[in-house]
Amino acid sequence: MKPRIRALVVGGPMYDGLYQTIELFAQHEGVDIEVVRAANHPDLNQRIAQAFAQGAGFDLISTHSKYAPAQKQWLQPLDELLSQEELSAFDTRALELARIEGVLFGLPRNLDVKLLHYRTDRVAEVPPTWEALVLTAKSQPKYGFVFPGKGSGLFGHFFELCGSAGHYLYEADPPYPHAQHPAGLWALNILAALSQSAPKETTEWEFDAVTACFAAGEASLTTDWPGSFHRYKKSPIRDLLGLALYPKGPVRRATYAGSHTFALARSSTERPLALALLRHLTSREAQLFEARQGTLPARRDALEAIRQETPPNTLEASRWYLLEQALHYAWFPPKHPRYAAVEAVVAANLQSFLRGEQSAKATLERMDREGRQAAEGVG
Known part of the structure; x- marks a missing residue:
């Protein structure tokens, strides 16, 4: 046998x-x-x-x-x-x-590190900052910028936006969120602005749904992982795909990675x-x-x-160069046994915020309070 x-x-x-x-x-x-x-x-x-x-x-x-x-x-x-x-x-x-x-x-x-993806027939100039990306997204004919509106993908956008504003979301040991920070509020405002050009279903979308939407040609911009590239090469936008490094935030570039x-x-x-x-x-x-x-x-x-x-x-060839450059801006989450529970708390509160179920102030407060409880194994 x-x-x-x-x-x-x-x-x-x-x-x-x-x-x-x-x-x-x-x-x-x-x-x-x-x-x-x-x-x-x-x-x-x-x-x-x-x-x-x-x-x-x-x-x-x-x-x-x-x-x-x-x-x-x-x-x-x-x-x-x-x-x-x-x-x-x-x-x-x-x-x-x-x-x-x-x-x-x-x-x-x-x-795993992400790049900005865009349609070259709709976006004439790569947005240099997140604020510029918001304006570009709002000017698009259908969907501007599409992104995951739940789970790890949504967490990742908030995490890297905080990073681009110069703030590492986690502190202490065990690492719990410190979202009540000017960078946290700025990141929430950017997410809210981007959601205005995204589909109504965004808060139910994870990575694969976002990739499918962009590959179908329905959106003008997104960010994505290297492993999705083969889907774009076989898609209706294969000859219209542009790639770039992430936009800068108020302080730096920061790209969610692992x-x-x-x-x-x-x-x-x-x-x-x-x-x-x-x-x-x-x-x-x-x-x-x-x-x-x-x-x-x-x-x-x-x-x-x-x-x-x-x-x-x-x-x-340009993509391989960009991916290696993007690693200079990689923003890695902390290593901790209860990390997944903290990530889930942050994502759930962000999802509620995007749905209009709670204010920015309440979202930041709850992420800190509930995130600390999750990090400490409480509840």
Whole structure:
């Protein structure tokens, strides 16, 4: 009988392509592999917590640098399983994101940082500031700027807007929000202004819905992750797509960023095979495969390979340059076991604000109060 391992991974258009390579790996290694896909990251987080609390036998999981601290007790430290030569292929920033209190608990799948996307037939000049972007969005024929109006995506816009006003949203340990700040009010006002040019359904949209709207040609501007690029290349706006760095805020540029990772389960009884699958999913070939779909690889050798095979003087070539530039403005959330709960509180209050259910003052107050309770595990 063949040995058998199980993997629990995040699903969706940005991620599913890579999993097609697992079957060939399984045939080569002579192993049966069951791949369970979660619908999105909140679903994945819930499934991980439930599965390991119940003793379910997963050998490998996909996770994220901001969520892994909550899963640390179930993850296998990797420093003694991987050589320095293997690790040297990865971007040092990506490896640092995969560490928790100095210990490596995952291998980076990518570096995730966003760019401004716009239609070149509607936007003649890239807005240099967020205020200019608001004015440009309001002048558009249908939808101006589209963005996620719930969950992690909405949180991310507020987080990076605060950053562009010179304020890191979190403080203290455990990190809780400090939204009652001039930067917090400015960020809320920008979000409210942008929502005026967005669809009424915005407060029910997450990342994929935003990508679908922009790819269909219904909006003039958005921001998006590298992994969505393959959808735009096949869309009605493929010849009308422009890319740029984020607008500046009152103080700086700041771009919500992070890193997806693959990790081993501490409880795996098939560790050598699980480790082989981990190496496969983070190999040069795997990251080059995803880079061809648009993802910014965490491996330097994969990044160099995709840049060499990209024709010069094209949008694709410009995009690789812009993504590397955008990393200079990356704005990373804190690492903390209760981070996801705090993020959810901030997002829920922002959603209520955009729906007109509470004032800016009440929104900032509640984010601070409820966010601190979530950070401390109260309630």
